[in-house]
Amino acid sequence: MAAISREEVAHLARLSRLAVTEEELDTFAGQLDVILQSVAQVGEVAAADIPPTSHSVPLTNVLREDVVTPCLTPEEALSGAPDVDQQRFRVPRILDEDVAS
Amino acid sequence: MSELIKLTATEIAGLVAKGETSAVEVTQAHLDRIAAVDDRVHAFLHVDTEGALAAARRVDERRAAGEELGPLAGVPVAVKDVLTTKGVPTTVGSKILEGWRPPYDSTIVQRLRDAGTVMLGKTNMDEFAMGSSTEYSAYGPTHNPWDLDRIPGGSGGGSAAALAAYEAPLSIGSDTGGSIRQPGAVTGTVGAKPTYGGTSRYGLVAFSSSLDTPGPCARTVLDAALLHQVIGGHDPRDSTSIPQPVPDVVGAAKLGATGDLTGVKLGVVTEFTGEGAEPGVLAAFRESVDALAKLGAEIVEVSCPHFRYALPAYYLIAPSECSSNLARFDGVRFGLRVGDDGNRSLEEVMSLTREAGFGAEVKRRIMIGTYALSSGYYDAYYGQAQKVRTLITRDFTAAFEQVDALISPTTPFVAFPIGARTADPYQMYLADLFTIPTNLYGGPGISVPCGLSDGLPVGLQVMAPTMADDRMYRVAAALESVVGTFTPPAL
Numbered sequence: 001m002a003a004i005s006r007e008e009v010a011h012l013a014r015l016s017r018l019a020v021t022e023e024e025l026d027t028f029a030g031q032l033d034v035i036l037q038s039v040a041q042v043g044e045v046a047a048a049d050i051p052p053t054s055h056s057v058p059l060t061n062v063l064r065e066d067v068v069t070p071c072l073t074p075e076e077a078l079s080g081a082p083d084v085d086q087q088r089f090r091v092p093r094i095l096d097e098d099v100a101s
Numbered sequence: 102m103s104e105l106i107k108l109t110a111t112e113i114a115g116l117v118a119k120g121e122t123s124a125v126e127v128t129q130a131h132l133d134r135i136a137a138v139d140d141r142v143h144a145f146l147h148v149d150t151e152g153a154l155a156a157a158r159r160v161d162e163r164r165a166a167g168e169e170l171g172p173l174a175g176v177p178v179a180v181k182d183v184l185t186t187k188g189v190p191t192t193v194g195s196k197i198l199e200g201w202r203p204p205y206d207s208t209i210v211q212r213l214r215d216a217g218t219v220m221l222g223k224t225n226m227d228e229f230a231m232g233s234s235t236e237y238s239a240y241g242p243t244h245n246p247w248d249l250d251r252i253p254g255g256s257g258g259g260s261a262a263a264l265a266a267y268e269a270p271l272s273i274g275s276d277t278g279g280s281i282r283q284p285g286a287v288t289g290t291v292g293a294k295p296t297y298g299g300t301s302r303y304g305l306v307a308f309s310s311s312l313d314t315p316g317p318c319a320r321t322v323l324d325a326a327l328l329h330q331v332i333g334g335h336d337p338r339d340s341t342s343i344p345q346p347v348p349d350v351v352g353a354a355k356l357g358a359t360g361d362l363t364g365v366k367l368g369v370v371t372e373f374t375g376e377g378a379e380p381g382v383l384a385a386f387r388e389s390v391d392a393l394a395k396l397g398a399e400i401v402e403v404s405c406p407h408f409r410y411a412l413p414a415y416y417l418i419a420p421s422e423c424s425s426n427l428a429r430f431d432g433v434r435f436g437l438r439v440g441d442d443g444n445r446s447l448e449e450v451m452s453l454t455r456e457a458g459f460g461a462e463v464k465r466r467i468m469i470g471t472y473a474l475s476s477g478y479y480d481a482y483y484g485q486a487q488k489v490r491t492l493i494t495r496d497f498t499a500a501f502e503q504v505d506a507l508i509s510p511t512t513p514f515v516a517f518p519i520g521a522r523t524a525d526p527y528q529m530y531l532a533d534l535f536t537i538p539t540n541l542y543g544g545p546g547i548s549v550p551c552g553l554s555d556g557l558p559v560g561l562q563v564m565a566p567t568m569a570d571d572r573m574y575r576v577a578a579a580l581e582s583v584v585g586t587f588t589p590p591a592l
Contacts, residue, residue, distance in 0.1 A: 019452040039413040052487030056543025076204040082438035
């Protein structure tokens with residue numbers, strides 16, 4: 001049985017903000033199915049009472065003194081942006097027009 | 102061809118310090134070599150000719166002024182295109198960052214500059230370091246100097262091929278599941294993955310943040326150790342950086358080079374010396390184990406029963422982290438933006454940008470990660486993989502109660518022909534079968550050339566406990582003192 005359907009892959013692509021083509025969906029559906037069936041092997045391990053590891057270094061909050069240090073200028077910070085307006089990142093509209101008006 | 106390009110980093114630094122050659126001469130010799138062979142090897146995505154010569158001139162001026170130079174001053178180094186370089190293009194092998202010139206240096210690159218090394222340029226890699234052959238670079242594959250029709254490993258195939266082709270004596274890689282060690286193995290060069298947190302991730306374009314580890318690549322173990330010493334150590338700009346000094350990797354490499362391993366106990370990983378590896382790889386590995394025993398090492402077999410689940414656990418954990426990390430590529434702050442015609446919404450522009458900017462493997466991993474993290478599948482996939490990660494860590498901990506270090510072949514197979522594994526993504530994943538456990542545990546691992554199989558290089562991997570990076574250098578240097586270094590056929 002397939003682990004994942006073409007429709008599910010299309011849903012994942014939408015969640016992932018990838019405007020995939022119909023042709024890509026055909027390819028990815030088969031490939032993701034093979035990958036998911038293989039990685040599902042982790043389910044064979046009896047691990048109900050095992051704690052998860054998210055990180056090999058024990059994580060604690062690392063804080064520094066609240067002092068001003070040199071940093072990028074606005075021009076430097078914006079230097080790689082595709083579109084800039086008045087020292088800000090310009091983005092396409094976020095709200096639908098009927099909502100915005 | 103200048104003889105300067107055949108020298109080790111140690112030899113170059115010595116000649117520059119004594120004034121027997123200049124950093125500019127050394128740099129020009131490597132730039133000439135790149136110009137002569139890189140159209141066939143394609144190790145570099147960007148060669149910074151002017152920047153390299155300017156850096157070399159500064160070293161020569163400092164020497165002329167009587168300043169004391171560091172142990173690698175004047176030595177050229179190639180940097181994997183995953184690390185930011187101020188004003189120098191950084192693409193991560195992806196179209197989504199084509200033309201991006203970062204406004205800041207990564208900590209690794211800053212330390213390379215401070216040490217007086219000379220950055221030649223940026224090396225080719227699988228897009229976002231996702232791959233095992235460098236075939237997933239958006240800018241075309243790198244070719245293995247041993248056989249130009251074969252892959253140089255990945256994701257850091259450019260950094261490894263540059264060494265094997267004598268385009269650079271040193272290079273920097275990054276290792277998330279084997280991307281330093283596996284290219285080292287298949288190109289006959291040395292690649293070391295430091296302890297996670299032992300080298301800074303500041304300015305390393307993130308793929309899987311709990312696994313990504315930058316590290317040194319070289320043609321000899323001592324050169325790798327010297328580079329490790331220069332780039333390693335605590336960085337306040339990386340919250341997962343370990344606040345301890347770099348283990349004495351240089352001293353350990355020199356000790357190992359004496360060829361004495363008396364009192365060192367090595368464990369051969371049972372699970373990695375069976376059916377999973379090619380016969381030629383196993384034969385070269387077995388001969389090297391005998392050589393290590395002759396140097397005085399005590400050899401035992403050690404079973405790590407959960408290592409067989411490392412590959413599936415990794416291919417859940419790494420894509421999960423990648424799906425989150427790569428959300429930053431949204432066409433707003435840097436890189437590509439596609440479809441912004443004044444009518445489309447932000448979400449549409451974002452989806453078109455990511456569709457155009459990412460290659461197939463990156464898309465697959467983003468979708469796998471999105472799947473594994475979704476509420477209905479989280480426990481069975483990502484959650485279960487994290488538990489397996491605990492069990493793999495326990496396997497390492499138990500093993501290091503019995504032995505000083507673990508050894509195995511670095512890769513299951515030698516360099517395969519370009520195109521042989523791209524049709525089936527899971528076949529590509531198998532290239533990292535033996536290197537992945539170390540990343541999940543967080544300890545150090547090194548690949549050192551140990552022989553040839555049908556004329557192609559085989560690597561031996563040494564795995565050590567967390568923050569005991571010195572141990573692996575000692576063992577690797579001892580093996581190198583017996584088997585020597587490996588030179589590919591002339592290009």
